[in-house]
Amino acid sequence: MSATANTIPAYLPLRNDLIGEEPYGAPQLDVPVCLNVNENPYAPDPAVCEAIARRVLEIAPTLNRYPDREHIALRRAFSDYIARESGVRLDVDQLWGANGSNEIMLQLFQAFGGPGRTALGADPTYSMYPEYARDTFTGWRLAHRNPDFTLDLDALVAAIGDIRPSMVLITSPNNPTGTPLPLEDVERVLDACRDIQVAGAADGVRPIVVIDEAYVEFRTPGTPSAVELIERHPNLAVSRTMSKAFAFAGARVGYLAASKGIIDCMRIVRMPYHLSAVTQAAALAAFEHTDEQLARVDHLRQVREDTAAWLKTQTYQGEPLQVAESGSNFLLFGGRFDDRDAIFDGLLARGVLIRTVGPAGWMRVCMGTDEEMAHFRDALVETLRDVEAR
Numbered sequence: 001m002s003a004t005a006n007t008i009p010a011y012l013p014l015r016n017d018l019i020g021e022e023p024y025g026a027p028q029l030d031v032p033v034c035l036n037v038n039e040n041p042y043a044p045d046p047a048v049c050e051a052i053a054r055r056v057l058e059i060a061p062t063l064n065r066y067p068d069r070e071h072i073a074l075r076r077a078f079s080d081y082i083a084r085e086s087g088v089r090l091d092v093d094q095l096w097g098a099n100g101s102n103e104i105m106l107q108l109f110q111a112f113g114g115p116g117r118t119a120l121g122a123d124p125t126y127s128m129y130p131e132y133a134r135d136t137f138t139g140w141r142l143a144h145r146n147p148d149f150t151l152d153l154d155a156l157v158a159a160i161g162d163i164r165p166s167m168v169l170i171t172s173p174n175n176p177t178g179t180p181l182p183l184e185d186v187e188r189v190l191d192a193c194r195d196i197q198v199a200g201a202a203d204g205v206r207p208i209v210v211i212d213e214a215y216v217e218f219r220t221p222g223t224p225s226a227v228e229l230i231e232r233h234p235n236l237a238v239s240r241t242m243s244k245a246f247a248f249a250g251a252r253v254g255y256l257a258a259s260k261g262i263i264d265c266m267r268i269v270r271m272p273y274h275l276s277a278v279t280q281a282a283a284l285a286a287f288e289h290t291d292e293q294l295a296r297v298d299h300l301r302q303v304r305e306d307t308a309a310w311l312k313t314q315t316y317q318g319e320p321l322q323v324a325e326s327g328s329n330f331l332l333f334g335g336r337f338d339d340r341d342a343i344f345d346g347l348l349a350r351g352v353l354i355r356t357v358g359p360a361g362w363m364r365v366c367m368g369t370d371e372e373m374a375h376f377r378d379a380l381v382e383t384l385r386d387v388e389a390r
């Protein structure tokens with residue numbers, strides 16, 4: 001059920017700028033094959049479920065007390081995980097957790113955005129960013145990507161100079177396109193911000209660069225993460241999440257790796273006790289079983305490659321489907337769909353939910369289990385045939 005602008009009584013003093021707005025979110029429909037929100041399709045291993053139950057049982061008798069506001073044990077676990085995953089050891093005070101990277105992002109906007117400040121992104125990009133900006137009264141501007149969805153660095157650097165944003169926000173790999181972001185590009189953006197004076201801020205205030213690495217574990221093995229640059233760049237923040245590769249979307253745990261200075265800014269805007277004791281216990285239990293949680297990542301990467309190759313063999317109106325290069329667990333495909341809604345509806349009628357998102361003509365599908373992907377392929381072949389025949 002969704003509250004829409006039409007269901008909100010006119011006598012309620014909703015903020016003027018929110019009147020007519022709709023709640024954000026992909027449809028949550030009860031269909032056999034859900035490939036629309038970039039989750040890991042594999043359920044946690046029974047050993048992980050038991051560890052979660054055990055940890056939650058342990059802290060249950062303390063639930064009359066507030067949780068550890070600083071979530072120190074969990075920040076240690078983030079540190080261990082990043083050391084293992086990216087080969088970079090960060091201190092506890094360079095790490096910060098929240099309820100999903102959605103909350104991490106909101107806290108970044110609360111701390112570094114606000115009236116008179118502007119955040120700059122590179123579109124097409126994650127559709128929640130403008131909402132964080134709206135909710136924090138931050139300006140939101142975009143520098144467009146190249147036609148192949150790589151960053152147009154010249155355009156971005158020029159926009160940084162013109163706009164003098166307080167935040168530059170880049171997704172790596174990008175959503176909804178999946179486009180990988182080379183570390184050299186991140187360094188160029190950091191360099192471009194070095195001598196920029198943030199508009200409306202005191203002398204010497206420079207932009208922060210936020211790299212949203214929600215899907216980073218799906219990158220080509222051996223590719224460096226932006227966390228490698230944190231030690232040298234105090235204005236860099238790297239956001240991550242347990243929702244995607246780590247198969248923990250339901251627990252709502254995201255985290256930020258950055259300089260201690262940036263983390264201290266996050267601590268100013270967070271709600272007291274924002275991470276519940278239950279969330280902290282569940283996340284610690286999941287980190288005890290990192291191997292099991294990540295067990296399917298290599299396979300999903302392979303499914304992505306196989307699906308991309310297969311999609312390129314399919315045609316629509318006599319032309320092969322286009323597929324954007326992806327370092328993520330989803331693919332943006334199509335490129336020339338003149339009626340995306342018809343494709344979406346055709347797939348849905350066959351029990352497959354994907355996402356109509358991104359530039360006109362494209363659609364996004366997330367990698368599912370082998371059975372789900374087989375179902376998707378059959379449904380897409382039939383749907384394309386039906387839509388073409390109309």
Ligand SMILES: Cc1ncc(COP(=O)(O)O)c(C=O)c1O
Nearest residue numbers: 100101102126175214241243254
């Ligand atoms: C690029 C990107 N960042 C952040 C998020 C938020 O993820 P979560 O709040 O589950 O950590 C998503 C979710 O789809 C995403 O695609």
